[in-house]
Amino acid sequence: MSIGIAWGTGEQIEGTPFRMAVPGSDTSGHAVVLTVDMPPGLHVDAHTHESEEQINIVLSGQVRFRVGDEETVLGAGGVLLMPRHIEHELWSDTDEFAQIIEIYTPSGMERIFAAAGAAAIAGGNSFAGADDYAAGRSS
Numbered sequence: 001m002s003i004g005i006a007w008g009t010g011e012q013i014e015g016t017p018f019r020m021a022v023p024g025s026d027t028s029g030h031a032v033v034l035t036v037d038m039p040p041g042l043h044v045d046a047h048t049h050e051s052e053e054q055i056n057i058v059l060s061g062q063v064r065f066r067v068g069d070e071e072t073v074l075g076a077g078g079v080l081l082m083p084r085h086i087e088h089e090l091w092s093d094t095d096e097f098a099q100i101i102e103i104y105t106p107s108g109m110e111r112i113f114a115a116a117g118a119a120a121i122a123g124g125n126s127f128a129g130a131d132d133y134a135a136g137r138s139s
Contacts, residue, residue, distance in 0.1 A: 007059075007099065010035060013110065015117025015128050017042075024107025032107035038063065038098040043091035045130045052104045054082040056090070061098025065090045 010019040013034075022033035038061065046066070056065070058078040065072050065080050067088045074080060082088040092098055104110075116128035123132075 007035065008037075013113045013117055015120040015126070015132075016113050017127065018102075018110075018113050020110060021101070024110060027107065029107050031103055031105040032110050034102045034104070034110065034113075036100050036102060038092050038100055040092055040095045040097065044089055046087050046089040047133075048087045049082070049084045049104075049109075051084060052106060052109055053084055054088075054109075055103040055105075056080045056082065057101040057103075059099040059101065061092065061096050062094050063090055063092055063098045063100065 005021055008019070010021045011023070012019050017036045017038065018034045019036070020032070021035050022031070024030075024032040056063070056074075056079070058074045058076060058080075060076050062073060062075045063078075065074065065082075065088065067080070067082055068086050072080070102109075112133070113128070116132040119132040120126070120128040125132075
């Protein structure tokens with residue numbers, strides 16, 4: 001177990017922009033902390049988590065979020081809760097990267113992301129797309 005990591009370190013989840021900052025195994029499955037350098041123009045399609053709460057902390061850049069019927073734009077220092085069972089999406093409509101910390105509780109999303117990344121790579125793509133993430137959820 002590591003007590004601290006620098007940005008851009010941590011285990012890369014292949015085929016995704018995610019890195020594992022705090023694995024679920026270090027929290028007895030209570031949470032996982034991921035970091036992501038969100039590329040300009042990226043849109044994470046609307047979806048719902050059945051098992052996890054998601055908390056996003058924007059460190060730099062700007063990200064748009066929709067949770068249920070509410071939409072907001074957050075910059076550095078912004079924090080957003082995406083509750084389970086509530087449809088949400090996020091996107092970057094700027095031309096700069098956004099650095100985001102994502103906390104999922106309980107852990108498990110890292111396995112879905114890993115499955116999506118593996119599917120993308122197996123399909124000849126560098127990064128997972130919406131279909132890969134949807135397939136990762138069902139596996």
